[in-house]
Amino acid sequence: MKKTVQELLLVENEQLNHDNFRLVLQSENELPPIFPGQFVNVEIKKATEIFLRRPFSILDVDPEKRQFSLLVKILGRGSKVLTTYQAGDKISVIYPLGNGFTMPKADEKVLLIGGGSGVAPMLYISKVCGLNLDQVHVLLGARSQNDHVDVSAYQSFGKFYFTTEDGSLGEKGFVTNHSIYKSELSTFDKIYTCGPNPMMKAVAKDAVAAGVFCEVSLENTMACGFGVCLCCVEKTTTGHKCVCTDGPVFNIKDLTWQI
Amino acid sequence: MADLSVKIKDLHFKNPVLTASGTCGFGQEIADFVDLSKLGGVVMKGTTLKHREGNDYPRMAETPSGMLNAVGLQNKGVDNFIKNIYPTIKDVDSNFIVNVNGSTIEDYIALAEQINELDKIPAIELNISCPNVKEGGMAFGVSCASAEAVVKAVRAVYTKPMIVKLSPNVTDIAEIAKAVEGEGADSVSLVNTFLGMAINPETRRPVLSTITGGLSGPAIKPIALRMVWQVAQAVKVPVVGMGGIMNAADAIEFMLAGATAIEVGTAIFIDPTIPLQIVDGINDYLERHNFSSVRDIIGSLQM
Numbered sequence: 001m002k003k004t005v006q007e008l009l010l011v012e013n014e015q016l017n018h019d020n021f022r023l024v025l026q027s028e029n030e031l032p033p034i035f036p037g038q039f040v041n042v043e044i045k046k047a048t049e050i051f052l053r054r055p056f057s058i059l060d061v062d063p064e065k066r067q068f069s070l071l072v073k074i075l076g077r078g079s080k081v082l083t084t085y086q087a088g089d090k091i092s093v094i095y096p097l098g099n100g101f102t103m104p105k106a107d108e109k110v111l112l113i114g115g116g117s118g119v120a121p122m123l124y125i126s127k128v129c130g131l132n133l134d135q136v137h138v139l140l141g142a143r144s145q146n147d148h149v150d151v152s153a154y155q156s157f158g159k160f161y162f163t164t165e166d167g168s169l170g171e172k173g174f175v176t177n178h179s180i181y182k183s184e185l186s187t188f189d190k191i192y193t194c195g196p197n198p199m200m201k202a203v204a205k206d207a208v209a210a211g212v213f214c215e216v217s218l219e220n221t222m223a224c225g226f227g228v229c230l231c232c233v234e235k236t237t238t239g240h241k242c243v244c245t246d247g248p249v250f251n252i253k254d255l256t257w258q259i
Numbered sequence: 260m261a262d263l264s265v266k267i268k269d270l271h272f273k274n275p276v277l278t279a280s281g282t283c284g285f286g287q288e289i290a291d292f293v294d295l296s297k298l299g300g301v302v303m304k305g306t307t308l309k310h311r312e313g314n315d316y317p318r319m320a321e322t323p324s325g326m327l328n329a330v331g332l333q334n335k336g337v338d339n340f341i342k343n344i345y346p347t348i349k350d351v352d353s354n355f356i357v358n359v360n361g362s363t364i365e366d367y368i369a370l371a372e373q374i375n376e377l378d379k380i381p382a383i384e385l386n387i388s389c390p391n392v393k394e395g396g397m398a399f400g401v402s403c404a405s406a407e408a409v410v411k412a413v414r415a416v417y418t419k420p421m422i423v424k425l426s427p428n429v430t431d432i433a434e435i436a437k438a439v440e441g442e443g444a445d446s447v448s449l450v451n452t453f454l455g456m457a458i459n460p461e462t463r464r465p466v467l468s469t470i471t472g473g474l475s476g477p478a479i480k481p482i483a484l485r486m487v488w489q490v491a492q493a494v495k496v497p498v499v500g501m502g503g504i505m506n507a508a509d510a511i512e513f514m515l516a517g518a519t520a521i522e523v524g525t526a527i528f529i530d531p532t533i534p535l536q537i538v539d540g541i542n543d544y545l546e547r548h549n550f551s552s553v554r555d556i557i558g559s560l561q562m
Contacts, residue, residue, distance in 0.1 A: 002291045003291045003292065004291070004292070005292060005530055005531065005532055043529065043530070048324075049323060049324075050321075051321055051322075051323075051324055051325060051326060051476060051477075051529070052321050052326060052528065052529065053528075053529060092530070094530075094531075220316060220317075221317060221319055222319070223319050223321075223326055223328070223525075223528040224282075224527070224528040224531075226288065226289070226291075226531070227284060227288045228281075228282055228283055228284045228288045228289065228304075228527065228528070228531075229281075229282065229319065229328065229330070229528050230281075230304075230313065230318070230330045230333050231317075231318045231319035231328055231330065232316075232318075232319075233313070233316050233318065233333070234316065235315075235316075239312055240312055240313060240316075240333060245288075
């Protein structure tokens with residue numbers, strides 16, 4: 001898929017909770033196909049001290065409106081400034097970048113595990129994977145109820161489960177403490193996960209033990225996003241691979257994680 | 260349209276804008292964004308005799324108006340280059356220049372000999388200035404004696420134009436430039452990155468796995484420009500200028516200071532279409548100032 005640098009129009013910036021925003025961008029042209037797990041690299045010109053672009057995974061795509069949305073969680077200076085952009089602003093974006101998740105077969109049952117901004121690709125998978133509601137199980141973790149975003153728009157695509165560290169929503173603890181995770185992990189055909197590395201490593205370890213296919217989406221820091229700076233490398237069984245072009249989605253059997 | 264062509268020795272460049280090594284892969288990585296045949300040249304990712312895995316992650320830190328990198332010459336080696344990459348570039352109408360690296364003089368010689376055999380590689384950029392490798396690299400470029408030794412050895416086996424890429428991490432870059440010119444360099448390119456570092460105060464640890472790395476981007480531009488100006492006055496061979504060039508005005512500054520051609524590096528990470536924007540911008544500048552040729556502005560700094 002051909003990658004482009006485009007000035008896109010920000011048509012909506014909706015605050016979802018205290019540190020999560022949904023930004024909707026619109027292209028003048030027809031959108032290229034964009035798959036769950038792919039990302040965009042966004043220029044944040046409003047702050048001169050932010051030199052490099054910032055990568056964000058894609059939350060949703062509306063080809064008819066030539067729009068896609070990003071889930072922007074405030075993590076540092078770049079994401080913070082990006083959330084101050086307003087409808088009508090132009091934003092330079094390089095996209096679509098990276099490889100998406102391996103989509104499930106029609107008869108498979110999948111578990112999507114998201115944490116932090118890693119929720120975005122999980123929601124997008126749930127919408128476009130083409131499975132029935134009872135085949136798609138989405139497990140989302142956060143510190144507290146206030147940290148979860150409203151996923152009601154996606155609840156017709158799968159069964160949703162929540163964990164919070166303080167027990168304020170769903171089951172108390174991490175995603176790996178959830179009852180469905182503990183009792184049914186081996187019943188899934190595919191597990192997909194995106195979120196903080198400790199969470200993904202814990203999931204990967206259990207997926208290996210259960211013998212279940214598992215793909216993770218990595219967030220290594222990068223400069224370019226299209227495979228020339230070689231800064232975002234991850235060690236794999238076949239040497240260093242760029243997260244931006246060889247990933248960001250990797251099958252855990254190809255990684256060298258000590259799990 | 261002004262005449263944008265320049266020459267290094269007998270090698271013709273359709274315009275003075277090249278992409279810098281380590282910022283454009285081997286060309287194909289940016290071909291979605293850029294018609295490579297519209298570039299003056301593509302200086303490809305640093306190549307070594309053998310495969311190199313490069314340094315551990317993390318390799319990058321954003322810094323004020325720039326970035327540090329510590330990639331460490333990750334590449335698949337010259338055999339892979341000849342077998343898998345050379346066929347993808349040999350029919351593209353631009354100057355694809357191999358950036359040649361080694362840990363020892365023997366490595367440089369063996370690599371240069373192999374590249375010399377490739378018809379569609381019109382020149383090499385001899386890198387004696389990589390700050391991110393433990394052996395060789397910058398160590399060759401920080402003293403006149405060691406720089407002379409590498410250049411002399413490669414000159415003996417490499418018959419086409421040889422551009423020597425200099426390190427700014429020296430007391431007097433003009434002395435190094437004169438030394439390599441004396442051993443047969445056809446051109447010098449400068450500057451490679453400045454050795455720098457970044458620390459995460461929260462973890463009290465270095466940001467980079469290698470502790471130190473190479474600083475690039477607009478943060479280094481004024482220093483790079485000063486060095487290009489000094490070197491251009493010290494040597495007779497053409498100078499290729501680089502260091503934080505983000506737009507045509509930056510490129511023109513380097514040419515006024517004496518650069519015959521320029522390389523665009525870190526800017527590509529922000530926007531890979533910048534090199535071609537610079538080509539257009541240089542043309543606009545020449546027309547606006549009634550210069551018929553870009554060669555008229557080289558070293559034309561008014562004092």
